[in-house]
Amino acid sequence: xxxxxxxxxxxxxxxxxxxxxxxxxxxxxxxxxxxxxxxxxxxxxxxxxxxxxxxxxxxxxxxxxxxxxxxxxxx
Numbered sequence: 001x002x003x004x005x006x007x008x009x010x011x012x013x014x015x016x017x018x019x020x021x022x023x024x025x026x027x028x029x030x031x032x033x034x035x036x037x038x039x040x041x042x043x044x045x046x047x048x049x050x051x052x053x054x055x056x057x058x059x060x061x062x063x064x065x066x067x068x069x070x071x072x073x074x075x
Contacts, residue, residue, distance in 0.1 A: 008049045015042040 018039040
């Protein structure tokens, strides 16, 4: 599956699985490197998704704050 089409939960679960495989050992050098590369890609994907979610929350909070001099009930 294309990593860009994963949900955050899918990407995070795949990353956790990748870390577990690396921690268990028993992989060849090539398998370890490939797993590490995919893990880094999944990490960056999760990081981007979290950054986007944080930005959305920040915007929502800013939009819900009253303007200076405006009372919350004025909305």
